[in-house]
Amino acid sequence: MTGTTLRRMRPWLGTYVSIEACAADAAHAALAIEAAFVEIATIHAAMSFHSASSELAQLHREAPLRPIRVGWHTWAVLAQAQHLARLSDGVFDPTVAPQLVRHAALPRPEGPAPDETGNWRDIELLNDQQVRFRRPLWIDLGGIAKGYAVDRAVAALQRSGIRYGSVNAGGDLRVFGDAPEDLPLAVRNPVDPATQIVLGTLRNRAVATSGEFFLGREGDTGGLSPIVDPARGIRPAHARSVTVIAETCTVADGLTKIVSLLGPKAQTLLDHFGATAAIIEPPDQLHAADGFWAALGHTQPPGELLHA
C-alpha cells in the first residue's frame, strides 16, 4: 500500500516538535498533523510553568486556598505524576520546582511562596477534577507533560486515520503504526561527534532521554543538573544520560527521572511498566537493562560486551 508521508515541525513545549504522518494523500496527512498540533498547543497552554495564564499557574496561586477544577489534560498528568511518585516512594516528585526556581532554571510563579517542606503528598486530587494543595507548592510537570503531549498527539493522528507516523518533542518520541521501515535510534559517536551510532530500530514504542547537559529550560544553572533529587536537592550535573523505552511516552518520560536518580535500582519500576532503559556514561559505556537491546530489534546485545 502506498501513501504520502508529510513532516511538519513547530516550536511547542519549549522545544522543537516534529510530526510525521502517512496517509492516502497529502491533504489528509496535513489535516491530521494540524489536529495533533492543536492537541499539543492545548497541553502546552494548560501546563506551562512560564505562563501566568496556565492552569498550573492558577494552581500555584489558588490551590492552597481552595479546590481548583482543572481540565482533563492537567488532571491526567497530575494523576500520572502522583502515581509515579507513589510507586517510586517520592523519587519522582513534581513539587521540586522551588529548587529549580532558586537556581533560575524556572521563573518565579505568582502567588504565595512555597512551603519547601512540602512534597507530592501535599497534592490532593479530589473528585470532579478538583485539585487542592495542603500547603503552598510550586509544581513542575516538565518531567512528564512532554511525554504526555506526545502520546495525545499520537492519539490524535490515529483518530484521524493515520496509518503510521511519529511524534518527536525534542527527543521524547513515539512511533506508531505499521511503517514499512522501523525508525532508527542513534546516539552521537563519543569519539567523533559528527557521526552517530545507531543503536537499533523502534516500532510501536516510545522513547525518552534525560541528559543532564543540555538544559531544556531557560536560565543558567551553572553546571547544575536539571534533575532534582527530592531527598538531596539539586546537584552537580553528571555526564551521563538515561534513555527509557516504554509503551507510552508519558511513562518513558517519567521513568527517565527515576532511573537517573536510582540507576539500576529502578529495575523493579521498569518491570512494573514493562519498560527498559540504558544509562550512558563517559567515556563510552552503555549500561543496558534487560530487554533494552531487544526493544531496539536485536536478538542479543550488539558489539563487544564489557561486562555481561
Add this chain to the structure above:
Amino acid sequence: MSTPRPGWTTTSLVALASASVPALFPPPAQAAQYMSIEQAQKAAFPEADRFETRNLRLTPEQIKALDGVASVRQRGEIRRIDAWAGNKQLGTIYVDDVIGKVEWVTYAVALSTDGSVRALDILEYRETHGYEVRTPSWRKQFAGRRADVPFHFGEDIKNISGATLSCAHLTAGVQRLLALHAQLSGTGNR
C-alpha cells in the same frame, strides 16, 4: 555506576560504532526539510492568488534596534512575502533563519494584516556539531582525555532522545520579526 546489576549488560559505544551493526540501518537525519516556501505560503494563505517576494537587507541600525527586542543570531537577510487576493492584501510571511546552540533553523512566520501570527512553521532544521557550546563543567568531566575530543552523548539523538533542545532562539527570532513588521508597517507606535 561501576557495579553492573544482574540483567544489565555494559557495552562499549565506540566498539559498537566499528561493529557491523550500523551498516544495517540508515543513520537518522541530522538535517530535515519540512516544508518549501511555496508550501508554507499556500498553507498560511490558501485563498491567495498572488505572492510578492522581496528580500530585506537589515541596516546595522535596524539590527541593533532588534537586539533590544530579543538577542539571537540572525543572518540579517530576511525574505518578505506579501499575500494578495486580487487587490486585497491578506497578510505577510517572513522567512528567516536563527542559529541556536546546535541548531540552524529556517522558519516562516505568517502574519495577518492586523499583525497577529497566523502560522509558524519550521521549513528546514539542521544541526551543527555544537561542541563549542559545551559548558566548562561538562568539559571537566573528561579531564585526562584529549581536550580536542568532544563528547556529547545523548544530547541530541534526533529520531531520538536527548536532553531537550530549547526553542528559545526561535522564539527570540519571532519576537524580532514581529517588532520589525510593526516598524515596517508603521503600527509599532503605541
